[in-house]
Amino acid sequence: MANEVYDLVVIGGGPAGYAAAIRAGQLGKKVACIEVERAGGTCLNWGCIPSKALLKAAETYEAIQHAGDFGVEVKDVKVDFAKVMARSRTVSDKMAGGIEFLFKKNKVEYLLGTGHISVPGIVEITSGPDKGKFLSAKKTLIATGCRSRRIPGLEVDGERVMTSREALVMKKQPKSIAIIGAGAIGVEFAYFLNTLGTETHLIEMLDRVVPVEDPDISQALNRSFKKQGIKINAGTKVENIEVGKKSVKMELVKGEKRTPLEVDTVLLSIGVVANTEGLLSDKVKPQFDDKGYLVVNDRYETSLKNVYAAGDIIGPPWLAHVATYEAVQAVNGMFGHSEPKRVTLFPGCTYCHPQIASVGITEEKAKADGLDFNIGKFPFSASGKAVAVNKPEGFVKLVLDAKHGEILGAHIIGNDATELITEYVLAMKSEITADEIHATIHAHPTMSEALAEAAASAHNEAIHI
């Protein structure tokens, strides 16, 4: 039987779940958060955070290789791959510990195991250290997230075949790798491994790398990755994967052409699927969409009263920052703090080098929708800061409403892109026009000047091009 009555029981301790639990704690609610593994969830333990630590190691190695350009002479540099991986785990541990600290601070009861909704209002813990506990929940938030999609019949053994999760704890650096899927995760691992010297094959079924981005961005990344030595196969399927003891063989199929490929290891980065195993008893049947995601209303409530959901489990865009936002909105709404808002606008970031960041629609989409639009564009090669720090690669591209100059989409590739995008997100959110961005003084010399120059360029008023 349920011993305690909680205002909120959160199932899942990732960016949606932990944020929801902390927010409920801030609101003075009695709240428990059930996590199957470790606070922080995939993002913090198996995604965003440890991957950024790895990428920083690769960036550091790359910076050293180019240090001579700056007059810093380095003779003997080598990568201790085990140490690279170990630091990344240390960072995750530290951040997970931080979440656990925040749970305590905000009086969130942190429980370990699989959360299972027996009936709406009762959550049982069915595995793990807290197995056997029943929690009575006035409200429940499902935030179980997603996990990497696999290829049916292809066993993920963590050595020859990995998803990003196994790749984050690789025991040794592969000599060669086939990365299947050139979305954000695929290109980040491609940059990381290629930079450290792995022969890297990046394979994408669609016709270009980072296919959700503006085609100009894909083209620029393609060019840069080729220069870096990454072997790119777009418009290519992988068939007949054969996992051997020492290698993996496969066929790359592009139209009629079949090319054999043999590599040490395969990384699958082909999207995600919802985590629902063990979540619901037979009696609990919230509505799912046809892709397996929970359907929620504008208050993030599922078809079951007082059962809410937020984050990856309610479907794309599968981004940590979107998950956190949804979760906080859901909690604010369920306890009457403020009217919850659904997500309409969010940035997407990819942390390979050059970095990619975008918000809103692509030029392609603006065309397809028959919109009347202008393009603003500014290359970093014309930025004093970019040249001074030896990062002249990339550009800023704006898709602007032709009539009012409203920003419809913004696309950045280059150094610091993932930090720069924030100004455009705020602008779009607040309906600030390109002219108003141009009229705002941007510090010199910064990469951010390119944001104002791109805005100005739509009226041919950019000074530096």
Add this chain to the structure above:
Amino acid sequence: MANEVYDLVVIGGGPAGYAAAIRAGQLGKKVACIEVERAGGTCLNWGCIPSKALLKAAETYEAIQHAGDFGVEVKDVKVDFAKVMARSRTVSDKMAGGIEFLFKKNKVEYLLGTGHISVPGIVEITSGPDKGKFLSAKKTLIATGCRSRRIPGLEVDGERVMTSREALVMKKQPKSIAIIGAGAIGVEFAYFLNTLGTETHLIEMLDRVVPVEDPDISQALNRSFKKQGIKINAGTKVENIEVGKKSVKMELVKGEKRTPLEVDTVLLSIGVVANTEGLLSDKVKPQFDDKGYLVVNDRYETSLKNVYAAGDIIGPPWLAHVATYEAVQAVNGMFGHSEPKRVTLFPGCTYCHPQIASVGITEEKAKADGLDFNIGKFPFSASGKAVAVNKPEGFVKLVLDAKHGEILGAHIIGNDATELITEYVLAMKSEITADEIHATIHAHPTMSEALAEAAASAHNEAIHI
């Protein structure tokens, strides 16, 4: 006699002058730009740009020293100081060449020499390759800028005694240096030289480093600089400077206490003075203020009709981005393109490490003005991105109007601060409140999340602290 009639003659080719000339060219005007040295002026040739190249070299060296933390092992690293300096000159040359290209593209006539206003409407070139030319100008823009202030009686020889200009072409790295003045230029050189191994004494007359910044920022920089090994003397005057053949001796005076100091070299970074030498004939007497800056009205026109001025020559804040803005506004106004605006809001950036960026008022000023305000604050140690990239130092601090949450001031110290500030500048310019920033989704994991968390923290709604 004047042979040609120009719509606009610009005197000075720095960030105000070259931008004005290019903008006038964009508007189809016949325009000449007279520069005494090289296109780009101080900023591009002797300031912002070459100093950023030097700082990047120091950052690279510093990154290498900490590369082991990431698992990148470096054994033999040394700095080729001459090459460090040479690259910085190459960057300046390249960017100056870029401005010269933009002059051609925009049909700006580029003339080399000292511009001298003989009478309003006639500009003579009194030195340099174009000496002897007379230009008839419908409108004239004075954009001669400023140069480093010196200490009367102390000769700047470029070896024992330097200003930033000489420091940018140092022939060899000094073993020790006394940097007099801990404003932006002083602390940037302190970071640069100290990182590369120079024994660095940073001396400031006022009671703290970067005294224009919020006191919390000064305190954080002070702590960081001390940790880096920089010897800081605030509240300290320098007296009895004696320049010898191999060293410079001086006394540091703090209250009653006098401490002798002997160093290789002295760098003066004690502010600037206006460049007016040779600018005006006896017949041309525009109004100057009591500090030697030209007085302009809201259209950037001096007390003389059709003689305008913009940039450092019209006084503080002596920032390149402010100069460019003023110049473009002046040109837009003089040719009826749009009503010119005066500068009300601008960011200030300092590129030492940790970086500093700010906009608006300090907490100190808010108190002094008796404002009803709240403070929002978020430390980078609680940012996943900052921890992942090993840059957890610093914080974001907001001074917020208590009633509406309007941003009165924003102060950032830490990695990427100079890029991050741009979002707050746009917010202040567009009267976006802290709540609206908090309601805007910031990408995870980025340093920019701290901007939203600082905004949220004012209402105790930050998730990660």
